[in-house]
Amino acid sequence: MKRNIHNLEKISNELRFDVVDMIYKSKDGHPGPSLGIGDLMTALYFSEMNIDPKDPYKPDRDRFILSKGHACPVVYAALAKLGYFSSELLPTLRTCDSILQGHPCMKNTVGIDMTTGSLGNGVAIGTGMEIARQRMNGKWYTFVITGDGELNEGVIWEAALAAVHNKCENLMVFVDFNNHQSGGHTDEVSGINPIAEKWLAFRWHVQEINGHDYNQIFAAIDAAKEEKGRPSVIVCKTVKGKGVSYMEDNNAWHKGVPSTEQWEIAKKELLGGFV
């Protein structure tokens, strides 16, 4: 499939600015984790996934689960840009009466396929969705993004076994491998590395890529789709806070609200080249 990568890079920067802007205006949220998966989200929502904002619940749509639910500002930005709801709602993030909960809620927000936020559960829920697809003879894919710190959770590995046992070939898991978790560097906090080897031991189809390189992202998705009879994991090396200089690889921005000056810097860095 031919993809317009230049256009995707532009979209991803716009999404990233929407993330910074909504957190700046609503005064709460997780910018670093959201920016880090900006390119994965763009690749999925603006090129790869079979979805239709005009028919958001169509049964044969591809499903998406943000297992690391705290990165939802970038999902909200993508859904708004696609027209699931008005982008004017983005600054209502985390405020009372908003459809945009602090973590994704499938009942509140059109376009969200699964409620998430409590870490570790996305792979298991995706396994259920994929088993349902098999039983219904559907053609769709279930895409899951997990964090690397999130892999500490035991239920991830329960699901890693169950997904292989149930031959979940249309389940694709992206690990947002940024080497940070809430409390610090993954090596210091939990020692989750090496990651790819663990999935290999669980008999998954495993690829390792740069999660900001669209050519690598799409090549990996294509290869994962070629693989039959077992699920795929794509370990994506990413930079937490990607795209905003002062947030990049800086875990202080796991959660935080930019000042007006920081908001202006982000705007210039993210939109400056395209306006």
Added chain:
Amino acid sequence: MNYSGTREAFAAALMELCEIDRKYQIVSADSAKAARVTDLIEKYPECYVEVGIAEQCAVDVAAGLASVGMVPFVATYCGFITMRACEQIRTFVAYPGLNVKLVGLNAGMLGGEREGVTHQFYEDIGILRSMPDITIVCPSDDTQTFLATKAIAKVNGPCYMRIGSNREPRIFNDEIPDFELGKIRILKEYGNDVVIFTYGFIMDRAIKAIEILKDMGIGASLVEVHTLRPLDVEGISAVLKRCGKAITYEDHYINGALGSAVSEIIAENCPAKLVRIALTEFPESGTPDELMKKYHIDTDDIIKAATLLCNN
């Protein structure tokens, strides 16, 4: 309808559901044998999902299945569902309101009996009552379990059914009444001296107690509260008003389940005297009769409580 126990009755009802529609699924945490669904999965392998000994994964997988229109029943030991996978139930089933059915096997002290505390579960109803939006039922024998399974299948939302371990005596032999979700059932009405509210697989002991009380000159009513949510507040209040004295009797820890629910109704709606008969400590391994006697949830304890209430 003749089943050797509540688990067989559940399996038979689910078999009928699967015959009608393959959207019904049994999710097993290596619990298919314990849930007595081995015949079902042989006949309908397309209705069987196995995740291994992984209850959190089982509930998550069920949430995923339900989110695309299947109706999964997760059946395993009741404590492993309600405690090990408690957060998955709360966040991924109850909060999004997904159509997942949870079936807790071997419930209560009687359900675990000789296995000991690790396999005796008397917290399940209290745990689930502490979170919104889950229907909670506990039928009292195999015939009712069959009907309760069909009843929760009709609810479009999260449900929990507590069942036993195949040591449950048959309560309904001749006429088998319907299982009407959300309604109490008055089983015996010998008078309004005291009402005994109960549910589950100790019903035979309550029936025995009320007969003895009758012989002692105490006219009691026996009310089955098989649906703990939605609770029949109106029905319970009406009986409380008539009797003014009540006993709750259950194979559950004393806080959180029926005793608490009736206390809430008494406090909010309808003043009455109440004695709660339930577990007050961790028990131990033993036979059902030994355990019920030692931990004071036996027929004699009902008689003592009723006598005390009626003589003061």
